[in-house]
Amino acid sequence: ETILNSIFEGIIIHQNGNVSFVNEPFLKITGYNRDELIGNSISNKIPLEKEIQNILPQIKNQSSEQYYVTAQKKNGEYFIAEVEGKNLIDKDNTLRITAIRDVTERIKIKNELKRSQERLKTIYDFVPISIWEEDFSLVYNYITKLKKKGVTNFSEYFDNNPQEIRKCAKFVKIIDCNETTLKIYQAPDKKLFYKNLDDILTNESYSNFKKQLIAISEGQHYLEAVIKNKTLLGKTITVSLRWNVVPKYHDNYKRVLVTIIDITKDEKVKIAKEILYNISNAFAQSNNLNTLSTHVKTHLGKLFNTDNFYIALLNKTSDTFQMIYQEDKFDKIDSFPANKTLTKYLIDQNKPMIVKEKEQIRLINKGIIGNFGETSKIWMGTPLYDNQEIIGAMVVQSYQDSEAYTEDDLEILQFIAEKISSLIIQKKAQDELKVVQHRLETATSMLRHDIANGLSVIKSALKLYRHTNQPNFLDEIDKRIKKSLSLIDSHREQERFIDAHPNLNEYKIKDVIKKIIPSYPNIQFNIDGDIIIYADDAIYSVFENLIFNSVKYRKADTIKISFTHSTGKCEILYSDNGLKIDKTTENNFSENNVFEKNIGKTGIGLYLVKRIIESYSGGIYYIRKGEAGANFIIRINCPLHNTINH
Numbered sequence: 001e002t003i004l005n006s007i008f009e010g011i012i013i014h015q016n017g018n019v020s021f022v023n024e025p026f027l028k029i030t031g032y033n034r035d036e037l038i039g040n041s042i043s044n045k046i047p048l049e050k051e052i053q054n055i056l057p058q059i060k061n062q063s064s065e066q067y068y069v070t071a072q073k074k075n076g077e078y079f080i081a082e083v084e085g086k087n088l089i090d091k092d093n094t095l096r097i098t099a100i101r102d103v104t105e106r107i108k109i110k111n112e113l114k115r116s117q118e119r120l121k122t123i124y125d126f127v128p129i130s131i132w133e134e135d136f137s138l139v140y141n142y143i144t145k146l147k148k149k150g151v152t153n154f155s156e157y158f159d160n161n162p163q164e165i166r167k168c169a170k171f172v173k174i175i176d177c178n179e180t181t182l183k184i185y186q187a188p189d190k191k192l193f194y195k196n197l198d199d200i201l202t203n204e205s206y207s208n209f210k211k212q213l214i215a216i217s218e219g220q221h222y223l224e225a226v227i228k229n230k231t232l233l234g235k236t237i238t239v240s241l242r243w244n245v246v247p248k249y250h251d252n253y254k255r256v257l258v259t260i261i262d263i264t265k266d267e268k269v270k271i272a273k274e275i276l277y278n279i280s281n282a283f284a285q286s287n288n289l290n291t292l293s294t295h296v297k298t299h300l301g302k303l304f305n306t307d308n309f310y311i312a313l314l315n316k317t318s319d320t321f322q323m324i325y326q327e328d329k330f331d332k333i334d335s336f337p338a339n340k341t342l343t344k345y346l347i348d349q350n351k352p353m354i355v356k357e358k359e360q361i362r363l364i365n366k367g368i369i370g371n372f373g374e375t376s377k378i379w380m381g382t383p384l385y386d387n388q389e390i391i392g393a394m395v396v397q398s399y400q401d402s403e404a405y406t407e408d409d410l411e412i413l414q415f416i417a418e419k420i421s422s423l424i425i426q427k428k429a430q431d432e433l434k435v436v437q438h439r440l441e442t443a444t445s446m447l448r449h450d451i452a453n454g455l456s457v458i459k460s461a462l463k464l465y466r467h468t469n470q471p472n473f474l475d476e477i478d479k480r481i482k483k484s485l486s487l488i489d490s491h492r493e494q495e496r497f498i499d500a501h502p503n504l505n506e507y508k509i510k511d512v513i514k515k516i517i518p519s520y521p522n523i524q525f526n527i528d529g530d531i532i533i534y535a536d537d538a539i540y541s542v543f544e545n546l547i548f549n550s551v552k553y554r555k556a557d558t559i560k561i562s563f564t565h566s567t568g569k570c571e572i573l574y575s576d577n578g579l580k581i582d583k584t585t586e587n588n589f590s591e592n593n594v595f596e597k598n599i600g601k602t603g604i605g606l607y608l609v610k611r612i613i614e615s616y617s618g619g620i621y622y623i624r625k626g627e628a629g630a631n632f633i634i635r636i637n638c639p640l641h642n643t644i645n646h
Helices: 002-006 024-030 049-060 104-126 137-148 154-160 162-169 179-184 190-195 203-217 264-286 289-300 342-349 357-365 407-468 472-500 509-519 538-553 583-588 604-615
Strands: 010-015 018-022 067-072 078-090 093-102 130-135 173-177 222-230 236-245 256-262 308-315 320-327 335-337 353-356 378-386 389-398 505-508 524-528 532-535 558-566 569-576 619-622 630-637
Touching: 010 024, 024 093, 049 067, 049 078, 078 104, 104 179, 130 179, 137 154, 137 162, 137 203, 154 162, 154 203, 162 203, 173 190, 179 190, 179 256, 203 222, 203 236, 236 264, 264 289, 264 407, 289 308, 289 320, 289 407, 308 407, 320 389, 342 353, 342 357, 342 378, 342 389, 353 357, 353 407, 378 407, 389 407, 407 472, 505 509, 509 524, 509 538, 509 558, 532 538, 532 630, 538 604, 538 630, 604 619
Parallel strands: 524 558
Antiparallel strands: 010 018, 010 093, 067 078, 078 093, 130 173, 130 256, 222 236, 236 256, 308 320, 308 389, 320 335, 353 378, 378 389, 505 532, 558 569, 569 630, 619 630
């Protein structure tokens, strides 16, 4: 008993749970006195009820293995007990002798240490810096051997023996790397990463490794460098590298910490700023959108693949995209319908996006976009804005590499697009101002000429009246004055129109129709005269839809177009010999009428025609003549100086 009372562990002897002996350390641990325990059941005193199920198998199986239970002291305080027990046979009675230790503090410290280690591991793995733990001891030993062989100038030695650099690289042992390293180098796991380390190294990598070898030969322990590496997927990245020997291992280079920060995005942003500067200079020198776009493509090519690149502006009136620049492996087009294209989908989403081949196919299958031309492996685009209004898109795509573009690249494309948008807007404003100035100068010149002619006639008539006193000369003077006033009113009205529509240009209608005629080789076209009107490229859609409707739905084989104009106003008479036009379409094209919503498939093109003409502040109307064919009159603004034959 004296011996048992002098040891550190708490000792308890019981038979089937009834206590027959406890030592002093046990009483000290639990807070009970001996009388409270002797002859009583231990299960009612110390172990928690839920722990009894863990203790009974230990007793039943006569286990002597160490285990842990949560117990309770007399004062209600919980503690963690480390328990070891053993069965003893005494005069045919089986006794259980159990030693317990209060390991609450030890477990607490152990758990805290474990949590601390887990936190450190989490920090190590997910700190946004690539960390490598490497062993350069074999490299150090090899350098030492070379010194003994008489090598003193290691820079010269490795220049003359470049194969030695790669040989030394194989001596380096990678002990560990963190999860950020795998993320930066696009590696699925450490095993595959270590196996394919050669794939990440570039010529710059070996050039930097040569500096590390020279540093070891000179006893240096720290280096910094900015180099190019490759990921396991072949993407080139720019990294800032720090090579640092752990102080404890300065004498053998057995532990070297290498930290790497991916600065690819920073480098790209730096280049992007240079690009903006170069683009602005190029625009200032040439003031040409095509030249500007060429510069954009060339400079963006320093950051990512721009082999297939285009900038397209949206014509909302005709719902088409006009290419201001395009370079593509498969397509070469000046314009294309916006409906169900990926470019229109981009604009509808109103945000920059990367769309891979799988997503493109999903959009096609759902009918969100159409299947037009070759599907790219990856497509990246961003809208172009004039304030909050979308005016077009800038797009790059790759037909071979599904990983050609990243989210960082998308940010840079968006960054560049903001400047491109402002330059496009600036260029359009300059062009519109030149057009308006030219029109006003022409109109003013014509007005001066016509007023001068009128005044000359008035002067002559006045002179004759003074000589003859005949009243018919006064009538001529009155007529000329009224004509001049009317001419001034017409010029004033055209000036207002020009100010309100600076985006419209002059188009010869005959030239427009001649571009469409080759698509209808079996149709006879009779074009009487020609005329100039104010319009935009959507005027082609006007005549394409009129002709298509005549041929496709009303089986016409002859189309006639003629022209008339008076001061600043033109009329285009369009007629065919096809089937009678339906009543709904006839009503839709009556004057002062709004197009019905349920227009049917034959009326969609004509509805577009009406919208386009009205956007020019003009109108299109149907005239009934006989029981067959269609007759439309298009009334539209034209220049006062319209001298085309009609």
